[in-house]
Amino acid sequence: MTHKPQIKIPAMYMRGGTSKGVFFRLQDLPAAAQQPGPARDALLMRVIGSPDPYGKHTDGMGGATSSTSKCVIISKSSKPDHDVDYLYGQVSIDQAFVDWSGNCGNLSTAVGPFAIANGFIEKSRLPKNGVFPVKVWQANIGKTIIVHTPIQNGEVQETGDFELDGVTFPAAEIVLEFIDPADEGEGDDGGAMFPTGNLVDDLEVPGIGTLKATMINAGIPTVFVNAADIGYNGTELQEAINGDPKALVMFENLRAHGAVKMGLIRDISEAAKRQHTPKIAFVAPANDHVVSSGKAIKAEDIDLLVRALSMGKLHHAMMGTAAVAIATAAAIPGTLVNTAAGGGEREAVRFGHPSGTLRVGAQAEHINGQWVVRKAIMSRSARVLMEGAVRVPG
Known part of the structure; x- marks a missing residue:
């Protein structure tokens, strides 16, 4: 042969x-x-x-x-x-x-x-x-x-x-x-920064309940929920999520229902063939914590805590496109991300992730009743x- x-x-x-x-x-x-x-x-x-x-x-x-x-x-x-x-x-x-x-x-x-x-x-x-x-x-x-x-x-x-x-x-x-x-969704309603038209939605997920969620198309379509609403505090490292099969199923269930509500897919059964988007992330107010390297982070050195999953697993740091979504949502008063960061208008935030911290910025404007983001900036x-x-x- x-x-x-x-x-x-x-x-x-x-x-x-x-x-x-x-x-x-x-x-x-x-x-x-x-x-x-x-x-x-x-x-x-x-x-x-x-x-x-x-x-x-x-x-x-x-x-x-x-x-x-x-x-x-x-x-x-x-x-x-x-x-x-x-x-x-x-x-x-x-x-x-x-x-x-x-x-x-x-x-x-x-x-x-x-x-x-x-x-x-x-x-x-x-x-x-x-x-x-x-x-x-x-x-x-x-x-x-x-x-x-x-x-x-x-x-x-x-x-x-x-x-x-x-x-x-x-x-x-x-x-x-x-x-x-912003504005990079798909589907009938997926083209707006906030495809549902709301800064915060009630996301109904069978087996979990109804959660507050900010769903945004900026950098990458992302579904943000509050850490406390799903039993976390925002300081979790990879093993706490990736070593818990039930948690991974829960997050995928959240992600799939968020994708439907964002107009990215028509039915949750389609989520398995669209693993890359949307991302699912959870946020919490700043708190003292230790990251994966063993380094201690003080609450006063960050504005909020964010953890995000990629391809079904908690990311070891933060995806760059998700960081754009964080920067954009943080710049818009009323989103879950902005609220976790302390509220108010801001052009930059420093957030804690499993490997440390990252500073990102975004310029947001409210024009004709709609939020517009001109650019987001970060260093890599x-x-x-x-x-x-x-x-x-x-």
Whole structure:
């Protein structure tokens, strides 16, 4: 029996924020995978090592967590005044599908450095030293992201002293601007920042009851509930949630019913094929607590506590797109996030997450009876972990 040899595909393995993934140039993919469809999905799943019933990704590039089971495809931008198009695929770990329904805010950080290192930006445009704003079209959600990438001696600066909780080592700071980050839902009513028209809704969930919820489309569709309403205090670390099967079922039930109410799906049965969005998160007022590294955080050093789940598990830090949702909701008086942060008008918050703290900002305006957010801003870091080619069976 003759077996086909492996094929080699040029790629970079990159960390962006608290995530990492495999980055490709569109033109380097096999012809069949240069278009959306089953061939592309099958290729990316094989690169990552999914579906893996063992949940280890031993035979692929994935890290068997939602933060490390990701692929990115970069191409010359199809939009005027943009440098690149950025397409993100969240690869399921144990099921055979790729979720294209949202963005990864953390990996957005690495798009700027990747674009520069891979020739999408003309060298003549780059400063010898300084910061270059890579203008990115986020193709999954149709939004603009500006990645302010540091340049040293005409090349991307990766090393530095910027520390990001959830990442062990310091690196160069990269500032992200998410332009007009709201209004990225789907479905009949999913296109508004608040798809139900309310800052706070009563969310009825069989087996749980009726909960107060803020459902927002900003950065990524997110359902926020109060930690106290579901029996938590907001200081929980991963094991407290991920080691409790009943809790995971409860959170998925909440997420599915929130997705229906947001207009993202028609029936809760569809939630299993839309794991990436919406996110489910719970909030609480600031409190003294200890994070996963053992570091103690004082209540006075943060505005509120937030925990969020991604792909069915509590995230070890915070998804970048969920941080945009937090910043946006915090800027709007009356949301659960704003109330947990102490209420009132604000343009920035520092929130506690399982690995530490993060400061995010958003500029919100109330215009003609509607809330509008012009931009959300945060700092992350990124670097190339490996470059060359990935190999997959032919």
